[in-house]
Amino acid sequence: MAMVMTSGSKKSYAGEQNAVRFRGVSKHFGEGAHALTVIRDLNLTIGKGEFFSLLGPSGCGKTTALRMIGGFEHPSEGDVLLDGESIIGVPPYRRDVNMVFQSYSLFPHMDVYENIEYGLRRKKVPRQERRKRIADVVALAQLDDYVSRHPNQLSGGQQQRVALARALVNQPKVLLLDEPLAALDAKLRGTMQEELRRIQREVGITFVFVTHDQQEAFALSDRVAVMRAGRLEQAGTPLELYNKPTTRFVADFVGQSNFISGPVCTMARRLLELGQEGDRVFLPAEAPGTAATIVVRPEQIALHADQPELQGESRSRLAGFVSENTFLGSKHVLRIKTCLPEPILVEASHGAVSALAPEPGRSLWLSWRSGDGALLAD
Amino acid sequence: MTSITVQANAFSTLGGRKAAGFGFAVVLLPFLLYAAFFIAPVVLIAVQSLTPYVVGSNGGLSGAGGLTLDNYAGVFSPTFRSVFADSLRNALAGSLLCLLIGYPVAYFISTRCSERLKPWFLVLVILPFWTSYLLRMLGWRILLGANGDISAVLQSLHLLALGQGLLFTQAAVLLGLVYNFLPVMILPIYVSIERLSRDHRDASRDLYARPWQTFLSITLPLTYPGIMAGMTVVFIMMTGDYVTPELMGGAKGMMVGTLIYSQFLQGENWPLASAMSLSLVFVLVVAVLAMSAGGSGLQRLPTLFRRATR
Missing domain, CATH: 2.40.50.100 (RNA polymerase II/Efflux pump adaptor protein, barrel-sandwich hybrid domain)
Structure with missing residues (x-):
């Protein structure tokens, strides 16, 4: 499996180019007196192959930041770089990133196979390669028994894995996950956390994960950025955030x-x-x-x-x-x-x-x- | 529309859990009305359609016993057949035009308008219904008449000969039908687009689909129920409408409704009129079934294509 082969060696972030970089990014909604600023001067780098979490209470701007990488929101000021290149003005369908939506948003009129196949067809991947990649990702996400089911015949956890497979099969540079475990019950969430970590290690793709759950962020991530009211409070490894918080908010939020x-x-x-x-x-x-x-x-x-x-x-x-x-x-x-x-x-x-x-x-x-x-x- | 569904759901839980008797009573009243004012008349018409026709007495009803199929033979006279075909063709063309015009309008309101503006646009869609139907139609007659403003513009562009109007043409009939039934098409389609989550379109864009690809492979198939609802209702209403064609088309606007109406009230041949009515219902049922079969066939085509090229 092509995407697995890159991951065998140990990950190292030092010296590597960044997968994603926010440079002085701000985002305002509305104009004049009604303007609402959801992100203020965000500077952040996400390393290649990292499992990176954006953590914060609701309304802190973490989802907006994620949607900016996906191309669904556009910064009012500043620049977003993917692999060192600005992606301002590049529509979502031309970006080499894929997203797992909070609602999964699987296409209800297509079966699991067709859902996974969707992106490959749009990218005009040849038939043989399409089949191979789908077989690989179906095995990776343990979906073998469900390929001919429709989304409404699947449980929440299964839908979650289909959404993940549908995004991963395109081998994006960055995979975006918008609170993908929020809708699952506590037990299943634990299992899916382990699954996510395993899959990320196997494919070695950069994961950017949005959550408001501190334990989830710490359990999954190489690094975590804590956001509050549109600002970055602190970014670092879970250990750094726990032992050396730099603000009262971070200290309080993580334990x-x-x-x-x-x-x-x-x-x-x-x-x-x-x-x-x-x-x-x-x-x-x-x-x-x-x-x-x-x-x-x-x-x-x-x-x-x-x-x-x-x-x-x-x-x-x-x-x-x-x-x-x-x-x-x-x-x-x-x-x-x-x-x-x-x-x-x-x-x-x-x-x-x-x-x-x-x-x-x-x-x-x-x-x-x-x-x-x-x-x-x- | 959504709020109506919510209320309906609340009602059904109420009836199911607490007061089954109350729920039954609530259903019974409409059912009785339906039986008295729909089922009974249809049975009456069915009986009339099998009654022998007697000239000049009591709407052509003999009063004597005996059943006959003669009236149905009359239905298939060349005049009736051609009028019938005209009606169906007009209704089909009209509902397709409504779809072509209504879908973009519904799509625009649902996806491009802010939540604050949406209700206002929907009010605009149904605003014409706040004036009398006849006034609106008479207004069109003035605009389309030989001396009307629209005809004058077309004449000055040499698209129409001098002194010629659009009124009393097939185009005018279609225009009137589309104008009248457009909101009936827009509303169900609007609801189906509203129900489609924004995330589905975003997911498609995220998976490398250009806007037109997203529309064709996600939005259109997922709003199919709305399209079919609009098409069916508009088609049936257009087939039965005989006032609009008469006002806009004059002699050229002879529709099956006109024919039935004239047999009832002028020709005094109730048995024939009844047979025509039932035939119309039958043909409509067949046409609607054919339409929905054709529709689901069309809808399945992409799936079949994807399966074949896996």
């Missing part, structure tokens, strides 16, 4: 977070002044301004009965007392009241917690590696 803010100490630029004896919160890097906020994840925090040693600036510590202790079977979630306005969430294993017997009201110490904290830009 549980503790935000610790305060004025930066004028004498030591990496220390926050929190004003309680013994508390020491160090920033992972020198803050640019006079105040700073860091994010610490609940599972990065350790609990101590007595005041822990600081070991220079490498650990931070806070004193507090338990306000709530929730047992979740595999772990405990504790809310610790400190000198900060918001209680600190701590996730700890059963073993770590039972030694401390943390009933509400018990005072204890929190500590974490200063480097684990992520400095926020805003």
Whole structure:
């Protein structure tokens, strides 16, 4: 299978040309006072062979960005490049990209075979090659038993696979997926996630995936771009987004977070002044301004009965007392009241917690590696 | 139209779940009306059509017993046959013209107008119905007459001889039919295009189909039910319409309806008129069946072609 052969070796993004690039893209709908800006100055690169997700709440502009790659929306300003070439003004039927629509939009008057064949016929692919490519993609999507069915005789998951096959058979440079799993039930969604990942690895085509589900984006993607109100908040690997979020929105959107803010100490630029004896919160890097906020994840925090040693600036510590202790079977979630306005969430294993017997009201110490904290830009 | 469907659905659930008796009552009333004012008259006409004709008495009904097929022999007289053929030809040409004009209009309203403007365009489509039918037809007669504005323009372009009008020609008959029944074609087609999701057309464009290819292989086949609904209704209504042809075509506008009407009210031959009426119904049923068979045949052609060239 031609498209599989390119994928055998390990993927590497460094040095490779970008599959898709947004350069200063904005999009406004309407004019004058009623103008609505759905994308503001978007700059983004998607590497070849990447499984890339656009993640954000509804109305953040992620679908519009995807439809721009497909050619269904046009930027008001800026440029969209495919394989290094501008595709502004190129109609969808001349773009080497294919889309899996949220509604699948299979053609109801054609059977599965004819649906898959549609793009190949329009591209005038010769009969023999057509047959071969369809056979390959039918095997890849495990549709062998359904080729002569009509879309209304298929389940949601099967329709989903047909939509995927219909797009993949054209061997596009980029495959666009617009929340393709949103209509499936939770169990099937899990299975289809694994399927998608497997298929993407096998064909090696760049996937651009739109979703509002953070877990889905993290489970599937090599890299994720988080968008909010038309702006790109942060792009990076799931690990980078989780461990080193640069904005409060990203930190909040991808998992549980503790935000610790305060004025930066004028004498030591990496220390926050929190004003309680013994508390020491160090920033992972020198803050640019006079105040700073860091994010610490609940599972990065350790609990101590007595005041822990600081070991220079490498650990931070806070004193507090338990306000709530929730047992979740595999772990405990504790809310610790400190000198900060918001209680600190701590996730700890059963073993770590039972030694401390943390009933509400018990005072204890929190500590974490200063480097684990992520400095926020805003 | 969509909201009507929704209401109808709501009604059927209501009847099915909670008040089956109420649902039955709701259906019963229209059924009784239908039986009293449609089925009974048809039976009456059927009986009349088999009654022997007696000159000059009570619409030609003898009152005496006995059944005969003589009236049906009268139906197939050369005059009636040619008028019949004219009617069907006019109706077919008229409904095809309606389709050719109506489809682009429906397509434009559904796909090129903003949601805000759509209702206004639909109002424009049915706006002519807000004035009296006769006034509209008389208006056309003035425009198409020998001294009318349209004829004057055509005369100055030497497309018509001086003193000649368009009125009382086959063209005028067709024009009148198309003008009257166009909305009946546009509305069902509009609904079928509305029901077609935008994503289907986008998916086709995404799969390398040019606009005309998308239209031919996606939009047209998927709006086929709307086309057939429009064609059937318009064809039947046009075949039965005899006022428009008479107003626009005069003597040339003799349609089967005119013939039946004159047999009932002037010729006083009710048995023959009844036989003509039933024959018309029969021919219409056959014509509509043929049309839908032809239509689905046409609709299957692309599929057969795709299968053959797989």
